[in-house]
Amino acid sequence: MQTLFYKWAGLNTPMAISPGKTMNSIFSSLLILMTLFGIVREIPSQENETEISPVDNEKVSFRNEVLPVFAKLGCNSGACHGALAGKGGFRLSLRGFDPGADYFNIVKQARGRRIELRDPAKSLLLTKPSGAVSHKGGVRFNVNSPAYKILSTWIAQGAIGPTNADLAITKVQILPGTITSRPGDRQMVKVQAIYSDGSTKDVTRWSKFTSTDETIAKVSEKGEIEVNGFGVGAITAWFDSRIAVASLTIPYANRISPEVFQETPKRNFIDARVVEQLRQLRLQPSPRCDDSTFVRRVFLDAIGILPKPDEVKEFLDDSSPDKRDKLIDALLNRPEFVDLWTYHWSDLLLINGTRLRPNAVKSFYQWVRKHVQNNTPWDRFVHEILTAQGSSLENGATNFYALHQDPQNMAENASQAFLGLSIACAKCHNHPLEKWTNDQYYAFANMFSRVRAKGWGGDGRNGDGKRTLFLATSGELIQPGSGKPQPPAPLDGVPLSFDYQGDRRVPLADWLVDRKNPYFAKAITNRVWAKFFAVGLVDPVDDLRLSNPARNAPLLEEAATFLADHDFDLKALMRVIMRSETYQRSSTAVPGNQLENRYYSRYYPKQLMAEILLDAISETTGVPTEFNQISFPGADNQKTDFYPKGTRALQLYDSAVASYFLKTFGRNQREITCECERTNESSMVQVLHIANGNTLNRKLMEKENRIGKLLESDFTDEDLIRQSYLICLAREPSRKKLDALLLMFAESKDDKRVLLEDLFWSLISSREFMFNH
């Protein structure tokens, strides 16, 4: 979704093919026609509300009226005058984030030749964009346009600059805020700005619109929504560095009786919220999955391993009604739980041997592991990282800072990892997709400005990894634009005074993990949710910006509140997720829900993550994988003795451990704080590796493997096939398959060993094995 930024930054370049007059006039005639037939629904203005446009006796405000014109027309976009170097000698701040500088450049710079106070129509500010004088950026408006009127009136009134007395915007909103519609419909929305004196203005004309999902609806420059698909989407409007969001619900074209939703079992609040959305969208939920599906699913999602055949049997034989609950509780207390979730959080924290020395890797990993083992509440876990001090080998958490060694990087990564917010854009200019300003960015980063360590800098591969983190008693981060530091403040938080005596990170961490912080609980809730459901309530999973709302916002809100109410006990959240009927649904579609993949009407099959898949193959074949090399960029490998034989992939500390299999199957390389570094998508290269590569084939050929053990017993062909199914797929074959396989066994002259290897290969390469479903 960052692309949005580029669209704004760039669409209106000099050479871009613009729709031009014809398209505009076609568009407006269409609009008139559609209005006549009542297809376009206009939102009536409130009484006493004016549009931004000059009223005779009112002063035009540079800040609130002139700058929005530049933003809407793209004059201050990154491809035009908003570029860092400006364009044609004239520079504006990107999308008008710096009114003072813009005023200076327009009115004072170049000896004031851009403005003719005595004859506004001769001002270059008007003659260039209206085409009277050659303009590389082409004609942007004509002399009869509202834009022209605003700019010329402002000049005629004396070109008054921004002042402290300017009304400030307190809020921007889209009306209506929620829309339910259907494909083919068109609808106008209105954008309203509310100012500090309580007045409101219609700023639709000067707002920029985007649709979060164009497969559901598109939105025109003028704010007309065109619905073209089903589901839940959102339209965002940007005005003067502020974002407003309207949600869209487009029900599927199904007819489902209301009883279906009433009667669908609801175990907890998750089901209530999901079923409510399914009702609105007219999607029928799939029924509960069967027990053998459930046992495999919940083992893989909760602890990252396959259930053993006897564990499956025990579960299937249990006739107590609450056996699924009992299994969930048991899994949450298994040692393998610690392996899996330590691994997930090591992905998040970038524990990576190409950037940290082996001892530091180990100490960071063991710090995480200890806390997962103790089920430390997530808020305390994060608080400890943020306020870590001391030796990198004694306090593993300090390595978070060893990976991010300057205040900007610390701020950006802490925000990305723990709040799901990417604030990097605001490093250079106000964030185009968020409310964060450049000032806020530097205020936030300044909270980290006194973090220092002995031994930082240089190549991460050098030295012994022993670093000591301490806090300097002075030092401020300078904001380049102003040349001064911003008072240290959390995003949206109360600033500290410059002479605050303690560790600034303590109030920062207090603010960050506070349950009143609107992002903290949601960010971790969404991460945990996505591990179980394949797709986050917010997607991408670590992109919680305002302009990327959750598809089921009430559910995320309630789940985050649940987590905070349970003192950030992640196991409590996992338990409520796994107990929900939503999680326990079959992955088989029912009529009408096969096309959706966002609203949880069924369980979505997912390819096993690289490490789980490799462990599953090792376990099934009975041949562990060896890990004894660390792989540095440039095919430079080094030995490691951290991992004794039998170590599973999920027990590795480090993403740099050499493994062609893990790399090919898309493990998280842990270079940047982004869930996008991991992929669970199938590729030809993966499939060729399964078919011909030396991972699975070598394990199948290993003499002393599971197949060898099976052959030691005096099994019949039928027993052998049934055992293979149980070992690989945790279920019995159907009679039909069994007969077909028996026939293949009987007809072959090859020995049993070879036949079994081929059967194991077939079972392991099947989707039923390679996916959780």
Add this chain to the structure above:
Amino acid sequence: MTGSSITLEFENMLDLTGNGSAKTCNGTTRREILQAGTLGSIGLSLPQLLEAEDKGIIKEKDDDRACIMIFNLGGPSQLDTFDMKPNAAAEVRGPFQPINTRGDFQISEIFPKHAEIADKFSLVRSCFHSGAAVHDAGWQMMQTGRLFSGGILTPHAGAVTGYLRGRKTDLPPNVVLPEKMGRGGGNLPNGQSGGFLGKVYDPFELAADPSKPDFKVPDLLPPSSLGQTRLDRRRKMRDLVEDSVSKFETSENAKMLNDNFQAAFRMMTSKQAREAFDLSKEPDKVRQRYGMNRFGQCCLLARRLIEAGVRFVTINTFLTVFDEITWDIHGSAPFTSIEGMKNIVAPMYDQAYSALIADLHDRGMLSKTMVCNLCEFGRTPRVNPAGGRDHWPQCYTVYFAGGGIKGGRAVGASDPIGAVPEDRPVGPAEVIATIFHSLGFDLEMELPGPGGRPFPLVNYGAKPIQELFG
């Protein structure tokens, strides 16, 4: 105040059995198209190809057209390569001298071998894009013709080719060498996928360095211990046990896994595919001619693959812009300076490209194979204090050879400092339209877009750069 809510009621509801998916103009849904045959990196079924021909989407006579896209990751400096400004101030013109060529234009002295074959290729000196000056944005635009927005990933030109044409032989229709682009700094998708057409149209990725002495396609061949009987049995057994279809029919990734197996089996067992990837079949002299480095051997492999029936090969000149010296000449470490380009990047590039063009020409393949050299942007007109140049999407040069292109021309022109197009501006959509035109596609046609809605092959109104042809 809070937003009021407007609910529009449905009148003619479909019943539950309607799957609610939109239809394309001819009444087929994308799902139906996907289900109609084995696909993708894999290829269209014959009936689909015939249907496509019936509809005039593909002209039968053009079935032997192909394209090699050389993507210059990093963004070469227009001013130091193909659009020199010898009369500009020193901080603009840079350190290199222009030389005459066999075409009617001059180029930089760092490409002497290009000069000798300049009658075979034509420059477009007025290319620009309007996205941000980050690598990834330009990758998307120059390879798909569009900047991604609203969650819609547009497909790579090679993926579109694979979709429209399917596979011609046992080889996949669309290949990327040596591997897909890595990180670009913006963490945006890089435009080298099937996008909304689906993952089945992702390119086949070599994932190996063909200049290595032990080069082979990873895992292309089964272990020698598995004979034909066992391979056949494995395939048969897998088909037999693989039966949870209803569970997986709604998961694109799960369908993809099976399609990948089908395609993998086909490649593994095909002598033609094996040999196409086997560079040892080339005489040493030929390999030397291309240069014994990764890019050189990728160019040679591209020629072999096109000969063997691949329709679209994309060669990434570099893997990322971070871990190696590329065209990304910011001047400061870890990047190189303008001078550095002369010694490190230019020689291998010059040698491999000129060898490829000459070889295609000698084999009579050039007239049917377009070779286009693209990049994500150019460089700043003024040399920066570090002695390099920074990102500049406002104006840069791309060039084309073969596939109907008449060589030796320079189309379009930049201003006196190479900062903006002065004549004949060319955007990414027109570059893609030029490729599709050469491949014989009807530019007016539509692809099945997201949700089954028609999606124009190229932006409405985008035309090929006609001055390049004939």
